Amino acid sequence: MVTGKNNPKPVNTESCPQPDGFFSDRLNSIIPTSDGSVTLMGPYGETYHSTGGAVDESQHVYIECGLRHYMEQREAAGFLPKVINIFELGLGTGLNALLTYRETLRNNFPDLQINYRAVETNPLEPDIWEKMDYAQTEKEKAFFHQMHLGPWDKPFVPASGFTLIKMKENYLDLTLYDPIHVVYYDAFSPAVQPDLWTYEAIGKLIPVLKENSVLTTYSCKGSFRQALHDVGFSIEKLPGTGKKRHILRAVYGSQNSLITGVSNASMAK
Numbered sequence: 001m002v003t004g005k006n007n008p009k010p011v012n013t014e015s016c017p018q019p020d021g022f023f024s025d026r027l028n029s030i031i032p033t034s035d036g037s038v039t040l041m042g043p044y045g046e047t048y049h050s051t052g053g054a055v056d057e058s059q060h061v062y063i064e065c066g067l068r069h070y071m072e073q074r075e076a077a078g079f080l081p082k083v084i085n086i087f088e089l090g091l092g093t094g095l096n097a098l099l100t101y102r103e104t105l106r107n108n109f110p111d112l113q114i115n116y117r118a119v120e121t122n123p124l125e126p127d128i129w130e131k132m133d134y135a136q137t138e139k140e141k142a143f144f145h146q147m148h149l150g151p152w153d154k155p156f157v158p159a160s161g162f163t164l165i166k167m168k169e170n171y172l173d174l175t176l177y178d179p180i181h182v183v184y185y186d187a188f189s190p191a192v193q194p195d196l197w198t199y200e201a202i203g204k205l206i207p208v209l210k211e212n213s214v215l216t217t218y219s220c221k222g223s224f225r226q227a228l229h230d231v232g233f234s235i236e237k238l239p240g241t242g243k244k245r246h247i248l249r250a251v252y253g254s255q256n257s258l259i260t261g262v263s264n265a266s267m268a269k
């Protein structure tokens with residue numbers, strides 16, 4: 001069995017992460033997933049995406065439940081934004097960035113300027129990301145290449161309405177300055193990166209989070225939900241995709257109550 005970050009029964013357990021090198025024979029190997037897209041084996045014996053479907057998972061968790069939900073909520077409140085700032089923890093393969101850019105290319109949010117910032121400690125080598133064939137069009141392919149090859153800390157504007165800045169830093173050392181409206185929280189799991197799923201880690205976002213900002217992630221770990229609640233989010237467990245039963249959405253500052261039920265109304269379209 002392939003150990004995936006979203007597999008219900010990972011080989012790694014929280015009390016017993018595998019030592020570095022344990023999976024070195026498979027590190028960075030390309031793994032097929034159930035929706036026909038690929039993912040990558042990472043350094044902790046976890047895949048970068050769910051083996052139940054890499055593209056399906058990213059589209060559902062981050063685009064539909066995150067970005068689209070934020071836009072729909074703002075529109076319903078009568079405040080359709082012209083600019084939104086997205087922050088991603090873990091650029092990795094760049095799949096989430098590509099799917100977000102696809103929204104711009106398809107004009108799914110007319111007149112919206114998306115500023116996308118992603119942090120990454122371990123950039124992938126070209127011989128790896130070149131094998132991640134997520135792009136569907138020539139424009140997407142060009143974006144994917146330029147995103148990976150381009151410089152760090154410099155704005156990249158592939159098209160009007162979309163700006164990407166990638167930062168080669170440890171999230172835990174980062175100081176954020178620009179306001180954030182949408183967070184894609186996509187580190188490896190709490191079992192292998194416990195420091196990234198704590199009150200302290202999530203607290204780094206608080207000074208720059210806008211009221212009603214939306215954070216989504218694939219992990220529903222109870223202590224992380226509690227940490228989100230403690231810093232001022234209201235929390236929903238939503239249906240997942242593939243092998244994953246639930247995912248998490250947290251909205252900052254609106255109600256400050258812990259919601260643990262599953263909301264079918266929030267399923268992706």
Ligand SMILES: C[S@@+](CC[C@H](N)C(=O)[O-])C[C@H]1O[C@@H](n2cnc3c(N)ncnc32)[C@H](O)[C@@H]1O
Binds near residue numbers: 049093094186193
């Ligand atoms: C589960 S993968 C997901 C990557 C990406 N979102 C994608 O779709 O490919 C987690 C990513 O977070 C990065 N990462 C882990 N810890 C980090 C940290 N402390 N700061 C920044 N990036 C980190 C890893 O190197 C990896 O690329």
